[in-house]
Amino acid sequence: MGGTHGGADLESVAAGHSPVHRLDPRVKIVGLIGLVVVAVTTPTGAWLVFASVLAALFVLAAAARLPPLHVVRRMNVEIPFLLAAAILPFTAEDGVRLAITVGAKITIGVLAMIILSSTTPFPRLLQGFAALRAPALLLGIVSFMWRYLHVLADEVARMKTAREARGYSASWIWQAASGGPLIATLFLRALGRGERVYLAMLSRGYAGSIPEGLEVPLTLRRSDVFFLAGLAAMLVVARVVLP
Amino acid sequence: MHIPDGLIYAPTAVATGVTGAGLVGVALRKSRHELDDRQIPMVGVTAAFIFAAQMVTFPIAGGTSAHLLGGALAGILLGPWLGALVETVVYVVQALAFADGGITALGANVIMMGFLPAVGGYYFFRAVVGALPRTRGAFLGTTAVTAWLSIVLAALLAAVFVVTGGPLPVQAYPIMVGVHMVVGVGEAVVTTAVVAAVMRTRPDLMATRDLLPPRPTEKGAPAT
Numbered sequence: 001m002g003g004t005h006g007g008a009d010l011e012s013v014a015a016g017h018s019p020v021h022r023l024d025p026r027v028k029i030v031g032l033i034g035l036v037v038v039a040v041t042t043p044t045g046a047w048l049v050f051a052s053v054l055a056a057l058f059v060l061a062a063a064a065r066l067p068p069l070h071v072v073r074r075m076n077v078e079i080p081f082l083l084a085a086a087i088l089p090f091t092a093e094d095g096v097r098l099a100i101t102v103g104a105k106i107t108i109g110v111l112a113m114i115i116l117s118s119t120t121p122f123p124r125l126l127q128g129f130a131a132l133r134a135p136a137l138l139l140g141i142v143s144f145m146w147r148y149l150h151v152l153a154d155e156v157a158r159m160k161t162a163r164e165a166r167g168y169s170a171s172w173i174w175q176a177a178s179g180g181p182l183i184a185t186l187f188l189r190a191l192g193r194g195e196r197v198y199l200a201m202l203s204r205g206y207a208g209s210i211p212e213g214l215e216v217p218l219t220l221r222r223s224d225v226f227f228l229a230g231l232a233a234m235l236v237v238a239r240v241v242l243p
Numbered sequence: 244m245h246i247p248d249g250l251i252y253a254p255t256a257v258a259t260g261v262t263g264a265g266l267v268g269v270a271l272r273k274s275r276h277e278l279d280d281r282q283i284p285m286v287g288v289t290a291a292f293i294f295a296a297q298m299v300t301f302p303i304a305g306g307t308s309a310h311l312l313g314g315a316l317a318g319i320l321l322g323p324w325l326g327a328l329v330e331t332v333v334y335v336v337q338a339l340a341f342a343d344g345g346i347t348a349l350g351a352n353v354i355m356m357g358f359l360p361a362v363g364g365y366y367f368f369r370a371v372v373g374a375l376p377r378t379r380g381a382f383l384g385t386t387a388v389t390a391w392l393s394i395v396l397a398a399l400l401a402a403v404f405v406v407t408g409g410p411l412p413v414q415a416y417p418i419m420v421g422v423h424m425v426v427g428v429g430e431a432v433v434t435t436a437v438v439a440a441v442m443r444t445r446p447d448l449m450a451t452r453d454l455l456p457p458r459p460t461e462k463g464a465p466a467t
Contacts (some may be wrong), residue, residue, distance in 0.1 A: 010281065010340070010341075033346055036345070036346045036347060037347060039248070039249075039346070040248050040249055040253060040256065040347045043316045047353070054332035062397050074341070074342065075342075075385055077341065077342055078247060078342070081247045081250060084250070084405075084411060084415075085250075085410075088410060088411075089413070091411075091412035091414075098392035098410055101249070101251060102249045102410060103249075104249075105247055105249025106247045106249045106345070108248070108249075109247055109248030109249065109342070109345045109346060109347070110247065110248075110342040111249050112346075113338060113340070113341075113342035114342050114343075116339060117339060117340040117341070117342075122340065125340070131264075135267075135271050136273055137275065137278065137328065138267075138271070138328060138332055138335075140283075141286055141287070141290055141328060141334050142290075142335070142381065144283060144284075144286065144287025144291075145290035145291045145292065145294060145329075145332060145333070145336070145337075146291075147287065147291075147297060148284075148287045148288050148290070148291035149291040149294060151291070152288070152291045152292060152295055153295075155383065172287055175398055177329065181436065183433055183436055184436040184439065185440070186292075187288070187292055187437045187440060187441070188440050188444055188445070190291070190292065190440070191284060191285060191288045191445065191448075194285075194287055194288040195284040197284070198283055198284045198287075201261060227428045229457075233421075238454050242346050
């Protein structure tokens with residue numbers, strides 16, 4: 001069994017303070033997704049483009065003062081795909097160049113999204129997407145999913161405690177059969193609690209969105225404009241001049 | 244199974260991106276009237292549950308990683324379009340917040356791991372259950388088969404994307420499909436366990452409630 005994503009760790013890093021954390025979520029979303037699109041559409045073997053995009057990401061990560069270990073640990077989602085790319089030299093024409101190109105694109109995509117999510121708390125990210133006119137129904141599902149993930153994690157912890165109190169030990173293989181009912185019970189308990197949470201939200205004035213005045217409004221500052229303009233200029237230069 | 248940036252060619256990314264966006268548009272239009280107040284907790288909990296289930300991944304030799312999908316579960320519990328939207332949300336958040344699956348491969352991921360199992364799974368499920376006698380065994384048996392098929396077919400489509408629309412060699416087919424025939428058993432067990440629990444306690448919240456077997460009623464009790 002492989003790794004998990006480590007959500008709690010992510011939330012504490014995203015709540016940090018740095019010039020990158022302070023940027024408006026909208027410019028980070030647009031800027032970093034734009035950067036990934038530019039990298040993905042870059043032709044095979046355009047090493048200078050990949051190098052300059054990676055350099056820009058390193059500068060951002062450093063400016064955000066992200067703990068290197070946090071970044072490296074989260075980058076392990078790409079390991080299976082790098083292994084897949086590593087067989088290309090044996091199977092494709094001009095495979096070495098192709099493999100390095102694919103590896104560079106995967107790394108750029110993963111690093112960009114790590115920087116976005118590690119410097120923007122989840123509610124701010126949602127606010128940014130709402131301001132960018134993402135469909136309200138999708139945002140509603142996202143916000144409830146995020147809320148209920150914590151409910152779910154909490155229920156798991158409670159059920160684990162209860163199960164251990166009844167003599168369960170993960171090391172006894174014959175107790176594994178209790179896994180199926182456990183998952184079903186977890187779902188029902190989370191559903192029951194989710195309904196109570198939702199009623200509590202309704203009673204506190206929730207009507208499809210957070211009541212006005214409770215969220216810090218989004219404002220484009222000069223640093224946001226500089227960031228986006230600088231990144232766009234760098235991407236245009238890299239994509240048009242360097243290949 | 245999440246395809247990262249760069250593992251499909253740019254034209255594939257554009258084609259799947261446009262198709263995926265169109266499908267999401269259709270799903271949004273179809274579910275606008277479906278989502279009522281009572282359903283919101285069910286949608287949120289299902290999304291959170293699928294998100295959490297997908298966090299447990301198994302690395303596969305020669306390529307990618309395997310995990311549960313939950314698409315058939317979402318389709319059977321929430322209906323095809325709302326189910327597909329829940330899956331879409333899971334993949335968008337995974338791509339943005341966890342760098343799992345590429346931003347430019349989002350269309351491909353949403354089509355194969357969201358719409359295929361949720362919409363395809365839902366209609367397959369409806370067709371089969373409709374043809375069978377209305378019993379608990381038929382309902383849950385079809386659930387298990389739908390879950391298994393949905394993940395195997397999704398793996399097949401993933402292989403089409405990375406081989407035909409990307410740089411990987413044809414050996415990806417047997418690896419992806421073979422591994423997911425095994426993972427599919429886990430998918431079937433979990434999906435069936437959850438569907439069985441919901442149909443026992445909260446059948447009123449299920450999108451497929453019209454297909455449920457009649458509940459055993461106590462003798463003499465007025466039918467409700």
